Amino acid sequence: MANESGQVYGLTILSPIVEDQRLDIDHTTQLRWYLSTLPRDNTSPFAKVSSTYLARLVVLDDVVFVGKPACEEHLKSRYLIFETNFDGDLDTYLRRMASEAGEFVDAVWKHCVGYPGAGNSDAFVAYMKKCQLQTTFFFADVNDRTVKDTLRALQTQSALTHFIERNQGKPPAEIQKLFGVFLERLKSAPAPLPGGRADEKSATEDRPHD
Amino acid sequence: MIRTDNTKLDVSDIQGFALKGYNFPHARFLLLQLLHCKDAQSFLLKLLPDITTGERWDEKPLTTLNIAFAQQGLVKLELPLATLLSFPLEFQQGMKARREILYDTGKNDPANWDPVWQDERVHVWLAVYAQGLLALEDTCARILQTMDHTHGAKLLQAQDACSIYLNNQPTSYEHFGYRDGFGNPDFKGAERDCVPGQGKLATDGSWEALATGEFLLGYADEAGELPVAPIPHLLARNGTFMVYRKMHQNVAAFRNYLEDKGRSYPGGKEKLAAKFVGRWRDGTPVELSPEREDKSIVADDNRNTNFIYGNDLGGLRCPIGAHIRRANPRDAFGFNGQLINRRRIMRRGLPYGQYVPDGQPVNDQDERGIIFMALNASLFRQFEFVQQQWIEYGNDAHQGNDKDLLTGNHAGKSRFVVQGTADAKNPAFICAQLPNFVELRGGDYFFMPSLTALQMIASGTVDPR
Numbered sequence: 292m293a294n295e296s297g298q299v300y301g302l303t304i305l306s307p308i309v310e311d312q313r314l315d316i317d318h319t320t321q322l323r324w325y326l327s328t329l330p331r332d333n334t335s336p337f338a339k340v341s342s343t344y345l346a347r348l349v350v351l352d353d354v355v356f357v358g359k360p361a362c363e364e365h366l367k368s369r370y371l372i373f374e375t376n377f378d379g380d381l382d383t384y385l386r387r388m389a390s391e392a393g394e395f396v397d398a399v400w401k402h403c404v405g406y407p408g409a410g411n412s413d414a415f416v417a418y419m420k421k422c423q424l425q426t427t428f429f430f431a432d433v434n435d436r437t438v439k440d441t442l443r444a445l446q447t448q449s450a451l452t453h454f455i456e457r458n459q460g461k462p463p464a465e466i467q468k469l470f471g472v473f474l475e476r477l478k479s480a481p482a483p484l485p486g487g488r489a490d491e492k493s494a495t496e497d498r499p500h501d
Numbered sequence: 502m503i504r505t506d507n508t509k510l511d512v513s514d515i516q517g518f519a520l521k522g523y524n525f526p527h528a529r530f531l532l533l534q535l536l537h538c539k540d541a542q543s544f545l546l547k548l549l550p551d552i553t554t555g556e557r558w559d560e561k562p563l564t565t566l567n568i569a570f571a572q573q574g575l576v577k578l579e580l581p582l583a584t585l586l587s588f589p590l591e592f593q594q595g596m597k598a599r600r601e602i603l604y605d606t607g608k609n610d611p612a613n614w615d616p617v618w619q620d621e622r623v624h625v626w627l628a629v630y631a632q633g634l635l636a637l638e639d640t641c642a643r644i645l646q647t648m649d650h651t652h653g654a655k656l657l658q659a660q661d662a663c664s665i666y667l668n669n670q671p672t673s674y675e676h677f678g679y680r681d682g683f684g685n686p687d688f689k690g691a692e693r694d695c696v697p698g699q700g701k702l703a704t705d706g707s708w709e710a711l712a713t714g715e716f717l718l719g720y721a722d723e724a725g726e727l728p729v730a731p732i733p734h735l736l737a738r739n740g741t742f743m744v745y746r747k748m749h750q751n752v753a754a755f756r757n758y759l760e761d762k763g764r765s766y767p768g769g770k771e772k773l774a775a776k777f778v779g780r781w782r783d784g785t786p787v788e789l790s791p792e793r794e795d796k797s798i799v800a801d802d803n804r805n806t807n808f809i810y811g812n813d814l815g816g817l818r819c820p821i822g823a824h825i826r827r828a829n830p831r832d833a834f835g836f837n838g839q840l841i842n843r844r845r846i847m848r849r850g851l852p853y854g855q856y857v858p859d860g861q862p863v864n865d866q867d868e869r870g871i872i873f874m875a876l877n878a879s880l881f882r883q884f885e886f887v888q889q890q891w892i893e894y895g896n897d898a899h900q901g902n903d904k905d906l907l908t909g910n911h912a913g914k915s916r917f918v919v920q921g922t923a924d925a926k927n928p929a930f931i932c933a934q935l936p937n938f939v940e941l942r943g944g945d946y947f948f949m950p951s952l953t954a955l956q957m958i959a960s961g962t963v964d965p966r
Contacts, residue, residue, distance in 0.1 A: 452931065455931050456933040
């Protein structure tokens with residue numbers, strides 16, 4: 292099915308950017324500057340929309356095709372490209388964008404033609420769908436699980452590896468006991484946050500005497 | 502014209518170092534700074550007749566002589582700007598500028614390198630290999646005399662290297678106690694016999710020589726293209742690129758670590774040492790003999806590097822992160838090994854510093870390690886890729902952020918996993934808190950020209966048009 296790969300939805304949006312000759316600093320430049328200030332770690336606005344695997348915003352000036360015999364083709368407008376892979380269905384995601392990261396969404400899309408604002412959820416969803424293109428490529432690291440499950444799995448893998456490092460070679464009965472303690476701690480460990488750094492320690496690693 | 506069915510190479514035009522390992526026990530690498538261009542050219546012209554080519558020897562010479570240039574050396578020799586700018590980017594930048602890409606940070610940062618490598622003064626690498634020390638001194642003395650006479654260059658440092666002698670015989674062992682030097686790639690046109698396992702895999706499981714252009718400029722490479730090379734073609738043809746890295750080895754740290762972990766590893770210390778590398782210390786491939794050393798395999802060139810990983814994708818014999826499996830994954834990534842064919846490097850390293858036998862006290866402050874040299878047509882596609890993606894990272898092999906145990910820049914974070922089973926004789930085992938067993942002390946990228954190119958450089962007749 293188009294745009295979907297297992298549980299993952301791939302969204303590609305192309306929004307024309309407003310051209311206004313009266314401005315000292317045009318919309319494209321303002322948008323570029325704003326995007327360059329955005330954090331890309333767990334404080335990213337997309338970390339709030341927690342089902343996001345990957346999100347990417349690109350300002351597209353032009354794509355020039357120069358052919359032979361001499362011909363030149365240009366885009367009719369400058370564009371904001373938005374690509375994202377996330378869990379679940381499109382409507383839910385778009386509504387979450389509007390409600391959980393509304394301020395950020397407005398700050399970006401206010402520079403685009405016909406943008407109704409995140410305040411009106413229905414209008415926002417309709418606008419984004421109008422700008423949508425079919426997605427045929429997905430972020431390679433995306434698997435068939437939700438973002439939450441994947442983060443949990445990575446946390447478990449990391450914690451288990453540390454457990455093995457610390458306890459390999461001990462007598463089996465002792466390992467079993469320690470493993471029980473480890474499992475309890477792992478179960479109650481807070482879920483890792485999306486957008487965290489790869490080498491971030493998990494909750495169970497901070498205790499040296501497990 | 503691209504020779505796709507490679508017949509004979511013009512071995513009299515190719516420097517011998519690029520075509521074969523000399524197997525001489527002694528070497529001295531003279532690191533030179535060139536002085537005034539005209540004087541430097543005179544110096545080179547005087548060296549030219551003595552440069553060792555790839556021609557077959559009736560009788561082994563007492564010494565050999567080879568030469569290679571760093572970018573700043575070619576600048577000093579006033580090669581035309583168009584030529585200088587046509588060298589591959591990574592060569593122009595030099596190894597020091599590429600340190601972020603290569604993970605030469607922290608302990609391996611240039612700030613910790615030998616002073617001679619810190620400020621891009623090394624213009625020329627002049628390598629003298631010798632069968633004996635007297636011959637070595639003799640040849641080096643004559644070179645230095647020529648240098649003085651022409652005022653062409655200044656000696657910045659003489660780096661000695663020497664095979665490790667055991668029972669008064671030179672061997673191919675290195676300081677951690679492993680026999681080294683297996684598995685150098687076979688390529689078309691090189692005159693030595695093809696050894697199974699050294700080339701590329703054919704569809705029927707046999708081994709073939711790799712395309713010449715993976716190791717020499719001016720010939721078709723594995724993609725059927727001429728590798729990126731400087732202009733004019735005559736300057737590049739029959740030349741190659743070399744990376745030189747002085748790698749200090751922390752032998753005490755390695756022995757202590759192996760001793761410590763070997764106590765808890767059920768297979769014992771020697772088996773664990775074998776798992777680290779993918780070969781037992783005597784050179785037996787773990788993939789062929791996972792439980793013990795086997796002299797008969799080591800001694801047989803038809804067997805000692807003749808193996809694949811296709812029946813061991815789980816790493817139960819040779820761990821997935823073992824050194825030789827990282828450096829050359831063979832068929833481990835599928836596609837009949839084709840993903841590996843453009844990532845091979847030709848190694849020419851030699852140990853330096855005094856060898857201390859196992860069991861005797863050894864001090865990691867001492868100068869001891871390996872002068873690692875590798876040849877390839879593309880530093881970027883071959884050496885740099887292997888270094889960055891397979892040695893300092895594990896993603897392609899599904900080993901996450903784990904680095905190569907032996908040479909990785911661990912910085913306290915990495916681990917090595919021995920894959921295993923529930924069988925107590927081949928258990929899974931994790932080696933954590935890896936210290937840096939190896940530290941980089943300097944090096945650079947060099948261009949090793951053909952004899953024709955060397956003549957052009959020495960006579961100032963390089964013409965890019």
